[in-house]
Structures are given as structure tokens and as C-alpha cells.
Amino acid sequence: MKKLKLASRLVHADRKINKPQHGAVHEATNNSVLFEFDDVADLEAVFQGEKPGHVYSRSSSNSAVALQNILSELEGGVGAATFSTGMAAISALMFSLLKAGDHIVVSTYLFGNTRSFFDSLARFAIDISYVDVSDVSNVKSALNENTKMVFSETIANPGTQVADLSAIGDLCESQNLLFVLDNTMTPSVMLDAASVKANMLTTSLTKYIAGHGNVLGGVVVDMGNFDWTTFENILEVYKSADPAVWGMTQIRKKGLRDMGATLAPQSAHLVSIGLETLQMRMQKTCENGLAVAEFLSKQAQVQKVFYPGLAEHPQHERAAHLFNDQFGGILSFELQSNIDMRAFLNHLNTIITATHLGDTRTLILPVASTIFFENGAKQREEMGISDTLVRMSIGIEDAEDLIEDLKLAFERV
Template sequence: MNKRVNNTQLVHADRLLNRPQHGAVHEATNNSVLFEFEDVADLEAVFQGKKPGHVYSRSSSSSAVSLQNMLNDIEGGAGAVAFATGMAGISSMVYSLLQAGDHIIVSQYLFGNTRSFFQTLSNFSVNVSYVDVTDAENIKNALTPSTKMVFCESIANPVTQVSDLEGIGALCHQHGILFVIDNTMTPSPMLDAKALKASLVATSLTKYIAGHGSVLGGVVVDLGNYDWRQYQNIDDKYKVADPAQWGLTQIRKRGLRDMGATLAPGSASQIAIGLETLNLRMHQTCNNAMALATFFENERSVKQVFYPGLSEHPQHERATRLFNHQYGGILSIELADSLDMRVFLNALKLVICATHLGDTRTLALPIATTVFYENGPEQRAVMGISDKLIRMSIGIENVADLIDDIQQALKLAAV
């Protein structure tokens, strides 16, 4: 667990890090597209990256920079770049840092849209290997001389496999390979990615960070663990004075500026407000998820439960060690054969059937026919996704109310 992150830090981060004007406790939303310079030399210096500043809001705004400062602070990083969505952050980061002929190793359990992106990436002559990331030995066996990056999620969505983050971090550090963790499922209060030797973290701000299902956003944070002077793909024009900033500079220029997936100032401000209650929401979410996983485990109408908090989970001990007895807000279930999955989902009254996660509300979704439908039955089988798998994203409601709703739906589905 990242012990640097606490409620006080989150609540006061905006005013203490960014020092908003006029005594405000939140940075103002700045919707200006252009920025005036009284001296053209200053404009040129900012354009060339020789001094900080804003030249055009597609590349940066005070609202986005304020959010980046806060997100970087809770990760203990060297800097951050915010994007319009989490997928924009992942794709911009990968396109900025990899070249044709490079090799990347990714988790075979990747979330559907992320896996779809890496399949598209292979069309651009980047070699992609899909491996079981629950054991770093599989990463080691997949290494080639052209391997530049390893990418995995902390907890896989939806079957909750927990990556061997310690082993992968040590292996990548030994071989000088970029190690990228998607920690959307385990944001900073749960996971200290920097201590695991991760190079970068990519996070969908849409989920737990913002938390209320009302805004899109993503971020890439450089944790300061990687020596960019050894990375062959950094363009000379992005080798700024501080080598620690080379990677982010290239991501910001090639990814954010050139691809244009800019986080809107209003969205940045909204995410910053959600960040203030992240600790509180994650605590309640994890407690509720553990209670529901235990309920499902003892429910005869449920055939199987996937949740790292359960002692039977294959990576339970690892999850306990990495996440400090918090196991996240995602669990998945398979109902008994005698129950109709669709009848169960339609019968839920409090739990919402929706495509999202990390919300204050509890959500449920049939996975094989929605998010992972394009992956096909063979890929789904490799990922452990059955046709009857239901993913649940647990919210912050009263857990007794959730159990009551689920019980009545299970009874109806058994008829």
C-alpha cells in the first residue's frame, strides 16, 4: 500500500501544491485556448521547452497542469501527463515510445479495449507477445533483444488475476526494460507502484479517481525509476536538460500534442474534486466488495467467485502483500447452471446493469457478450472468461441493501 497517500494530503493537495489565486481552495477552470506573451522571446522559449508555460490548450492548460501536479504527488513521481481518456493515455504513451520492429510483452488477461489496441498496434510492425503475467518467469522466457516494454494491469478485469508486480519490476530493472502498470483497479492509496520499480503508471481517471461516473480522463505518470538515457527511442529534440524528463517530454509532444487527446479544463477540475475523497471511497468500496465476495462464496446458487480477497484465490497472498489487506472493488461470479444469468441481471433493482466500473454505485455486467465480445471465444478462454461470467463493480452503498437486492434477484433467476 502507498502509505504516502492519506485523506489530509488528498483534501488539501490542490491549494497547497497549486496555490490557486484569491485564496480559492480549488484551481480555477481556465477555458482559454490561447495565451498571450508580451515578449516573443518568452513564447519561443516555451515552445522549445526551455521554460514552463502554456502556448496552446491542446498541449497544456493551467487546469490540466494542476491536476497533473496532484496525481504526480500521490505517486511520488517525476511528472505526469493527463489525457482525455484512459485509453488515450495508454495509446499515446505506447505510440510515443515504441517504433516499428520493437517488441512489447503484455498481459494475456488485458481488459478488452486495451487488448484491442495492442492488436491494432501489431499492424504497425510492433511485435506483441501475450503472456501469463502472474509469474515473472513467463516474462523472462518471452524476452527478445528488441523487447522495449512490459505492460500489465495490477489486477486483471474481470477475472481478477494479480500480476507478479514484484518479480516483473525486478526483471525489467535488471534488463533496462520499461515496466508500465495500469493501476486503474488499484489507485495510489492501494498500490505503491514506485516501490515496485515500475517505470510508468497509466490510469483511467474516469474510474476510481473521479469516482462518480460523470467525467472522462486518463493520466500517465513517470515514477522516476527509469534512466531515460539508456532508452534508444528518445528523439534528440526531446532530450531536455533534465534526463528524468525525456520520456514525458516525448509523450507530451508526440502523444498529447500530435494526437490531440487533450483533457478538457472543466474535466480536469471535476476530476480534481473527485480525487479529494478517493481514500474514503476506496475504503468503503473494498469493504463492501469483501463482504459481497464472502456472501457469494457461501451462496449455493453461485458456482464460482473471483476476488483476490478470498483465501482460495490463486494470488491471495500476493494481493494481501501488495495491497495491504485491501483487494479492490471488482469481483466476478458465475451463477449455478440452474439460474438464468439474464433474468438475474434484469431483476436487480438497486444494482445497475451498465458498462463502467469504479463508480460510487454498484454495477453489474455480462462480460462475454459485451466488453470482451470482440475478443472471440478462444481469447476469452485463455483469459478465463466464461460465457456466463458476470462482473460486478462494487460501490459505496450500505452493503446490507446490496445483499438484499442480490438475494431477491437470485430467487427470481432460479424460477
């Protein structure tokens, strides 16, 4: 039978991949914390990783595994682990795979909370070099003999810098470094992560994957293209199985089981429901994003617009190539210095002032005084975040309504 195209696979993934019982089209939500074994030998075998199964829902459950199966297959990976939030997924991966004395290269344009986490990670004697990942030469210059990993987002939030993904992937492959990519802004309907040689993906399921602002979640996906036998931080106890799963096993054991940021069964179900409409939501979001960005670029009250879909964006051609002429739903813009930012935002009616992104509704907020406030003025300057920067997360409304809302707010200030 001919393989279904992506939109159809998203709609039918649960019933096709997981094959729920009793003819259900969705995997049943299993809220049991514990699991019974008729034979103690089976319990021991599952505990020791000799056979699949569930022993305690903090580590795994039917609901979580069903979602993991879908996300892994859609990304073309070999395994996945879900977490209660996207930040939990990033934290679990880093604490599971790194140790004191390691060095990692990280994008200087990280989202505020992610940057805050890496600053905390540095307190555990992990050396971090922050570089401009839009040019692979900066990454290459930062490497040293202790470097274990390169971590980057695809499109930066909120500055929209696009990482030099293909070149970074080639560099990591040549140096045998783990390339960890946060593709929250560009899920599988936009980016083929395997094509840029990403080894592991981290994604906030809360955002575009679930899409409706009603559930938290995160995931780590192993793309199956890294030789874990060469990674010295794998613990001996996790080397008994197939080497292809060593990394994911250690993340599940040390990151999920030990740290305990488990995705609740009902949350897994809500994420899988949202996933069904991912492609159509992203298509509409990208269309709206370009329309709004073009409108903003012509407004006298706006000093500068940051959106990869605009021809003047520094990485416009790269984004068009990487993301199949889709440019995502995040844009930001700097207001002229004589515009009262708070008054402008308060005059918006359709667009919601809120701290979130990837929602069906269009959201907006001032950046420096909210999500990047803790980073301080010096870090914000390094990351290109001015005091007048406003971020928008574009939703699926009619673009004309969004533009009209912005137009009226500009008129009132």
C-alpha cells in the same frame, strides 16, 4: 511541519500543491485556448522547451497542469500528462515510445478495450507477446533482444488475476526494460507503485480517481526511476533538456500534442474534486467487495467467485501484501449453467446494469456478450472468460442492501 497523512493530503492537495490565487481552495478552471506573450522571445522559449508555459491548450493549460501536479506528487512521480480518457493515455504512451520492430511483453488478462488496442498496435509492426503475468517466469521466458517494455495491469478486469508485480519490477530493472503499470484498479491509496519499481503508470481517471461516473480522463505518470539515456527510441529533438524528463517530454509532444486527446479544463476540475474523497471511497468499496464476495461464494446458484480478498483466490496472499489488505472493488462470478443470466440481472433493483467501474454505485453486467464480445471466443477462452461470467463493480452503498438485492434476484430465478 509534520507531513500530512494521505487522506488529509488528498483533501488539501489542490490548495497546498498548486496554491491557487485569491485564497481559492481549488485551481480556477481556465477555458482559454490561446495564451498571449508580451515578448516574442518568451513565446519561442516555451515552444522550444527552454522555459515552462502554455502556448495552446491542446498541449497544456493551467487546469491540466494543476491536476498533473497533484497526481504526480500523490504517486511519488516526477511528472505527469493528463488525457481525455484512460485509453488515450495508454495509446499516447505506446505510440510515443515504441516503433516498428520493437517487441513488448503484455498481460494476457488485459481488459477488453485495452487488448483490442494492443491488437491494433500489432498492425504497426510492433511484436507483442501475451503472457500470464501472475508468474514472473512467463514474462522472463518471453523476453528477446528487441524487447523494450513490459505492460501489465495490477488486478485484471474481470478475472481479478494479480500480477507478480514485485518480481516483474525486479526483472525489468535487471534487464533495463521499461515497466509500464496500469494501476486503475489500485490507485495510490492501495498500491505504492514505487515499491514494485514501476517506471510509468497509466490510469483511467474516469474510474476510482474521479469516482462519480460524471467525467472522463486519463493520466500517464513518470515515476522518475528509469534511465532515459538508455532508451533508443527517444528522438534527438527531445534530448536537449534534463534526461530525467526525456520520456515524459516525448509523450507530451508526440502523444498529447500530436494525437490531440486533451483533457478539458472542466474535466480536470471534476477529477480533482473527486480525488478528495478517494481514500474513504476505496475503503468502503473494499469492505463491501469482501462482504459481497463472501456472500456469493456461499450461493448454490454460483459456480465460482473471483475476488482477491477470498482466501481461496490463487494470489490472495500476494494481494494482501501489495495492497495493504485491501482487495479492490472488482469481482466476478460464474453462474451455474442452469441459471438464466439475463433474468437474474433483470431482477436486480439496487444494483445497476451498466458498463463502467469505479463508481460510487454498484454496477453489474454480463462479460462475454458485452465488454469482451469483440475479442472472440478463442481470446476469451485464453483469458479465462466463460459465457456465464458476470462482473460487478462494487460501490459505497450499505453492503446489506447489495446482498439483499442479489438474494432476491437469486430467489426469483
